[in-house]
Amino acid sequence: MSDLEVRQLRYFVAVAEELHFGRAADRLGMAQPPLSRAIREIERQLGVTLLERTTRRVTLTSAGEVLLRDARTALDAVTAAGRRAMHAGRPEPTLRLAMKADYDGGLLPQILAAYRTEPAALPLEFVLGGRDQQEPALRDGRADIALLPRPFDDRGLDVEPLLTEPRLLAVAAADPLTAHERLHLADLKGRFLPDGRAADREDLPPVRTTGPGADGRPARQPRQLDLAQIFNLVELGDSVWFPPVSVVRRHPRPGIVHRPVVDLPPLELALAWPQESRSPAVAAFVRTACEVAATAQVTATATSTATAT
Amino acid sequence: MSDLEVRQLRYFVAVAEELHFGRAADRLGMAQPPLSRAIREIERQLGVTLLERTTRRVTLTSAGEVLLRDARTALDAVTAAGRRAMHAGRPEPTLRLAMKADYDGGLLPQILAAYRTEPAALPLEFVLGGRDQQEPALRDGRADIALLPRPFDDRGLDVEPLLTEPRLLAVAAADPLTAHERLHLADLKGRFLPDGRAADREDLPPVRTTGPGADGRPARQPRQLDLAQIFNLVELGDSVWFPPVSVVRRHPRPGIVHRPVVDLPPLELALAWPQESRSPAVAAFVRTACEVAATAQVTATATSTATAT
DNA sequence: ATCACTCATACCTCCACGGTATCAGTGGTG
DNA sequence: CACCACTGATACCGTGGAGGTATGAGTGAT
Numbered sequence: 131m132s133d134l135e136v137r138q139l140r141y142f143v144a145v146a147e148e149l150h151f152g153r154a155a156d157r158l159g160m161a162q163p164p165l166s167r168a169i170r171e172i173e174r175q176l177g178v179t180l181l182e183r184t185t186r187r188v189t190l191t192s193a194g195e196v197l198l199r200d201a202r203t204a205l206d207a208v209t210a211a212g213r214r215a216m217h218a219g220r221p222e223p224t225l226r227l228a229m230k231a232d233y234d235g236g237l238l239p240q241i242l243a244a245y246r247t248e249p250a251a252l253p254l255e256f257v258l259g260g261r262d263q264q265e266p267a268l269r270d271g272r273a274d275i276a277l278l279p280r281p282f283d284d285r286g287l288d289v290e291p292l293l294t295e296p297r298l299l300a301v302a303a304a305d306p307l308t309a310h311e312r313l314h315l316a317d318l319k320g321r322f323l324p325d326g327r328a329a330d331r332e333d334l335p336p337v338r339t340t341g342p343g344a345d346g347r348p349a350r351q352p353r354q355l356d357l358a359q360i361f362n363l364v365e366l367g368d369s370v371w372f373p374p375v376s377v378v379r380r381h382p383r384p385g386i387v388h389r390p391v392v393d394l395p396p397l398e399l400a401l402a403w404p405q406e407s408r409s410p411a412v413a414a415f416v417r418t419a420c421e422v423a424a425t426a427q428v429t430a431t432a433t434s435t436a437t438a439t
Numbered sequence: 440m441s442d443l444e445v446r447q448l449r450y451f452v453a454v455a456e457e458l459h460f461g462r463a464a465d466r467l468g469m470a471q472p473p474l475s476r477a478i479r480e481i482e483r484q485l486g487v488t489l490l491e492r493t494t495r496r497v498t499l500t501s502a503g504e505v506l507l508r509d510a511r512t513a514l515d516a517v518t519a520a521g522r523r524a525m526h527a528g529r530p531e532p533t534l535r536l537a538m539k540a541d542y543d544g545g546l547l548p549q550i551l552a553a554y555r556t557e558p559a560a561l562p563l564e565f566v567l568g569g570r571d572q573q574e575p576a577l578r579d580g581r582a583d584i585a586l587l588p589r590p591f592d593d594r595g596l597d598v599e600p601l602l603t604e605p606r607l608l609a610v611a612a613a614d615p616l617t618a619h620e621r622l623h624l625a626d627l628k629g630r631f632l633p634d635g636r637a638a639d640r641e642d643l644p645p646v647r648t649t650g651p652g653a654d655g656r657p658a659r660q661p662r663q664l665d666l667a668q669i670f671n672l673v674e675l676g677d678s679v680w681f682p683p684v685s686v687v688r689r690h691p692r693p694g695i696v697h698r699p700v701v702d703l704p705p706l707e708l709a710l711a712w713p714q715e716s717r718s719p720a721v722a723a724f725v726r727t728a729c730e731v732a733a734t735a736q737v738t739a740t741a742t743s744t745a746t747a748t
Numbered sequence: 749a750t751c752a753c754t755c756a757t758a759c760c761t762c763c764a765c766g767g768t769a770t771c772a773g774t775g776g777t778g
Numbered sequence: 779c780a781c782c783a784c785t786g787a788t789a790c791c792g793t794g795g796a797g798g799t800a801t802g803a804g805t806g807a808t
Contacts, residue, residue, distance in 0.1 A: 133517050133521060134445070134517060134520065135444060135446070136442050136444050136517075137444070137796090139517070139520065140442075151754075151755060152753090152754065160797065160798085161799075162754085162755075162756095163755090163757080163797085163799085163800095164796065164798075165797095166755060166756060167757090167797090168796085176521060176524055177528070178524055178527070178528025178529075179528060180528070183754090183755065183756095184754090185753070185754045185755050185756090185803080185804050185806085186753075186804090186805050186807095187805095187806095192528075193525075195527075196524050196527040197523070197524035197527075199715055199717075200516070200523050200580075200715060201520050203715055204519070205442070207509070207512055207513035207516040207517075208443060208513045208516075208517070209442050210513070211443065211448065211506060211509035211512075211513045212484075212485060212506075214506070214509050215485055215487055215502050216485045216486060216487055216502075218487075218502040218505040219485065219488060219489070219500065219502030285714040285715060286594075286595055286714060405594040405595060406508060406509060406512055406594060408508075446765090460785075460786060460787095461784090461785065461786085469765095469766065469767085470767055471785085472766085472769095472787075472789095473766045473767075475786060475787060476765090476766095476788090479787090492785090492787095493786085494773050494775085494786050494787090495773090495776095495784080495785070495786095497785095
């Protein structure tokens with residue numbers, strides 16, 4: 131009845147994800163037999179069957195599904211403990227802010243300026259990464275706080291909404307859609323976003339593979355696109371996009387035209403940080419950022435409707 | 440840069456709590472030298488000093504404080520992973536409800552009756568324990584859901600308020616306080632609750648040691664008192680108490696008199712469960728309990744003011 | 749019926765974790 | 779001021795368990 135070890139959790143997660151002992155062992159950099167033994171030992175310790183195995187198929191039992199989810203969060207917690215301690219022990223501590231480049235509502239300069247005047251402020255460090263890297267970075271201790279668009283998985287995180295920013299439709303200048311001054315989502319049926327999601331149903335997972343792909347073999351999962359790539363796809367007419375107004379303002383581009391979409395939900399940016407955090411630097415940043423956003427929101431909404439190109 | 444092991448986390452927590460390698464080693468059931476080496480190895484892995492040690496004193500560095508907190512939550516997460524999987528693999532799964540005996544607002548029978556009619560319902564199992572055992576039980580996987588009074592540390596937990604129940608003053612029948620029909624908290628200055636907290640400031644930590652204590656040596660931390668013990672202390676005039684009305688109704692006691700206290704905050708009972716939980720049995724229980732509480736609350740408030748003895 | 753694939757078993761090796769003995773600072777005390 | 783008790787660090791050793799290799803055995807496709 132003693133605790134599992136981190137090694138055991140890692141082994142189980144690998145097998146549960148691959149559903150194949152050989153590949154899992156490969157991924158773990160070890161041979162298959164000791165992995166089989168290790169999994170069996172976990173099952174013996176817990177007194178539970180985690181995997182149904184034949185020589186042809188490996189499937190998770192319901193107990194295995196439970197363990198897979200909990201093992202992931204436990205591993206994150208262990209990683210986070212080490213990383214946070216490592217960071218806290220540095221001679222010059224910093225506040226690590228995870229964000230996606232340009233997704234700051236244009237407020238970052240003001241927030242930073244205001245934050246630096248705080249007595250509890252620490253020097254800032256930026257953890258740039260794709261949207262899907264931000265929650266993990268918070269959870270495993272790579273970042274202290276994140277600025278990220280909603281919705282996101284906020285389990286284990288404290289959240290403070292920061293600002294709401296309208297988004298526009300970005301489309302190639304030659305596109306027939308530009309004939310309308312105002313659009314509805316329904317007008318975008320059959321169009322796709324750069325990551326392959328349907329433009330009129332961005333809540334659904336990607337349905338189109340993106341990228342060059344012309345080489346014949348099916349393109350793999352949509353990889354992280356940077357702004358330049360996105361702009362190219364839009365300008366070429368391959369995709370449309372929904373940039374927030376601050377991005378439009380910051381990156382004017384002749385070949386791309388913007389139009390308001392009346393039923394397009396706005397971008398909601400929020401701050402998130404680990405619940406355990408009792409760091410005064412985090413608290414000061416949250417307070418400062420909220421104040422800046424609150425005052426800026428007023429002026430922003432007053433001018434935003436006039437900026438549609 | 441690899442993860443710490445559970446063993447290392449346990450060792451560090453022991454030393455950080457004892458601030459003494461010898462005692463920590465003793466607690467861990469091992470000799471002191473390997474423990475010293477293990478801690479040094481953790482510091483080497485992280486590249487950080489966790490403990491300042493002389494041969495006379497051991498103190499935590501700031502990095503050590505960070506690791507102590509995060510290591511505790513990580514260890515809880517690991518324990519929870521194992522326990523939840525163990526429980527999920529049982530042939531007859533159950534829903535384990537953590538609660539403090541009698542702190543159910545008198546609704547538990549109705550809630551259980553309603554719950555059993557749910558299609559997603561599982562057989563219930565009760566995890567009885569003191570108030571301070573309930574959050575840990577959720578966090579380390581001994582319980583699936585808890586019924587507990589607010590406020591509590593809800594980090595990592597999802598919470599649903601269930602009901603608000605007035606509390607009364609319970610006092611010995613011979614006490615002069617019984618002369619008043621209605622009281623204020625200020626009238627209770629100098630009185631103590633059974634656990635040693637000041638009756639007029641129950642938000643503060645205990646200031647009086649309780650229990651027999653007459654043996655001369657100072658009584659240790661207030662241990663968990665059961666209802667019978669509490670009633671005894673109250674009846675003897677040693678303490679006053681703030682039972683919720685459902686407890687008063689369920690346990691009438693001749694030597695104890697109850698009075699309303701106008702500025703005494705009511706008892707707020709809430710349901711809490713781990714955020715990771717996606718169990719339909721938990722969801723069904725929450726929904727059912729909330730429905731029962733909502734309908735019962737109406738009738739309860741209508742009669743509660745008339746029940747003051 | 750055969751074959752390719754994959755998980756389990758058997759056996760071996762070695763490292764790292766823990767134990768014992770001892771050293772080396774530190775702070776209190778007569 | 780010298781001595782002593784206390785406590786963490788170091789040195790050295792033994793063993794259990796984690797991982798590797800070779801191989802068996804069951805399963806599903808052709």
